Amino acid sequence: PVQNVIELQNNKYESDDYFNLTPKILSYLDMNLHLKKHHPLSIMRQRIVNFFYKEYANPKGTPLFSVFDRLSPIVSVNQNFESLLIPKDHPSRAKSDCYYINRGYMLRAHCTAHQVELLRSGLDNFLVVGDVYRRDEIDATHFPVFHQVDAVRIVHNDKLFKNNPDLEIFEKNFSENVNTSSEMVGSSEKCIDQVKQPCHTVESVKLMEYEMKNTLERLVMSLFGNQLKYRWVDAYFPFTQPSWELEIYYNDKWFEILGCGIMRNEILSRAGIHNSIGYAFGLGLERLAMIIYNIPDIRLFWSQDSGFINQFNEDELNKNFKYKPISQYPQCANDISFWLPSELNFETFSLNDVYDVVRSVGGDIVEQVSLLDKFTHPKTGKNSLTFRIVYRHMERTLTQEEANDLHDAISKELIEKYNIKIR
Ligand code: PHE
Known part of the structure; x- marks a missing residue:
């Protein structure tokens, strides 16, 4: 049958x-x-x-x-x-x-x-x-x-x-x-x-x-x-x-x-x-x-x-660390793209400067920051970076509006400190 x-x-x-x-x-x-x-x-x-x-x-x-x-x-x-x-x-x-x-x-x-x-x-x-x-x-x-x-x-x-x-x-x-x-x-x-x-x-x-x-x-x-x-x-x-x-x-x-x-x-x-x-x-x-x-x-x-996955990294195979519990509440992901100041390129601009600003402004609500894209404009030669920032609250659902506010605050701080231009 x-x-x-x-x-x-x-x-x-x-x-x-x-x-x-x-x-x-x-x-x-x-x-x-x-x-x-x-x-x-x-x-x-x-x-x-x-x-x-x-x-x-x-x-x-x-x-x-x-x-x-x-x-x-x-x-x-x-x-x-x-x-x-x-x-x-x-x-x-x-x-x-x-x-x-x-x-x-x-x-x-x-x-x-x-x-x-x-x-x-x-x-x-x-x-x-x-x-x-x-x-x-x-x-x-x-x-x-x-x-x-x-x-x-x-x-x-x-x-x-x-x-x-x-x-x-x-x-x-x-x-x-x-x-x-x-x-x-x-x-x-x-x-x-x-x-x-x-x-x-x-x-x-x-x-x-x-x-x-x-x-x-x-x-x-x-x-x-x-x-x-x-x-x-x-x-x-x-x-x-x-x-x-x-x-x-x-x-x-x-x-x-x-x-x-x-x-x-x-x-x-x-x-x-x-x-x-x-x-x-x-x-x-x-x-x-x-x-x-x-x-x-x-x-x-x-x-x-x-x-969960983003806590584990193939590039540091032998590193032992303690896993950080993830929140039960939903994530909000926002991207940010900006031009580097013209005197800087991908070698001279430090990604850690971005990570530090994101962490200091966003605090514990930032769950992950990752570099999505690097791009050099074919005509102007200007360099651009795109990051994805994932926001999530440990104790409650974060509204998209709250995530947007944090995201704006991060942009503002990056502009002031590093003279970048948002795309
Ligand atoms: N197959 C066993 C288990 O699953 C483990 C084992 C493998 C024991 C080979 C001895 C030799 O528990």
Whole structure:
């Protein structure tokens, strides 16, 4: 029946009794906040990617890690669960927790869903950044869409033990026969060995564990500063063993910010990767940004209000500052264009002089000032600047008339102080 076919991102899917997408959720599908200019999630993405580019480079400086940040969030149930050894009856698969298109397809619930396909394509060091979907309540700290960075790093036996040729990744009695049975799932959570998988030697696991934890510790210190207090907590994931979570201390509380571990060898051998060991992790971007910038509500990431976006600046990627709450009341935007005095040009006229006048006359009611346009008249050679000033009151709705009055006062002050001519 035609009404059961749904088209998403140019593909057609036949829905069945598992279908539970809502129009609201579908409206988030192509938003790609993690790629949006000046967005705090995009800034987080770039800081993490840059860290890995620097951390792992060949002698010529070429990054070892490949980055995938545009993979479609529509994945098969196999990618999201089976390929990662997540048991058929695992609670995370529940219809009440995931967004299903039908019994075979869903919106990815974690970026780990792409791990196996990327391993199969021959990659050994990669990052996946994207939006993930989990059914959840909506409040200041919960939202059904959030963003993750996932990573995989694989090291071959010859590299890992370059300086210790008598050591091996695998135990002597272990033979890597590929188990292709789809029934093969994670070990039971209750009797998990938190030191290592049976196939691995202690030496190989400890080396990888050290490299992973050390890298992640330095990553979070590069984000939060060296004073950061953190701790490792034992964890469980069906696709890694042993597994940990990293928690950081902020505002008198511990926050879990990432999950990680030594990759299950079944996943590697099924993907055709032999005599190697790997680590993987997944971290949430919203949590990081909320802590770094003191953003009080996760819903703000979806805000179209320029008062939000304009506080974040790509040009100062590594600057940590505290986000200033935006007002609930509407904005008024007025533009101002003026000619510079003829003896001045764009180099000799200081934009900061304009910003200072706007701030001193407009006070807290000025939310943003931005340079819209620079223009040199082709005949007269005169130079003109256009600024947009956004006005907004913190406690009440500002009338356009009040905004105009302020705007006029600013013009007047600029004329008096800097001898400019309003266009
Ligand atoms: N996918 C896990 C999550 O979303 C995080 C994770 C990734 C853990 C990779 C271990 C390895 O919570």
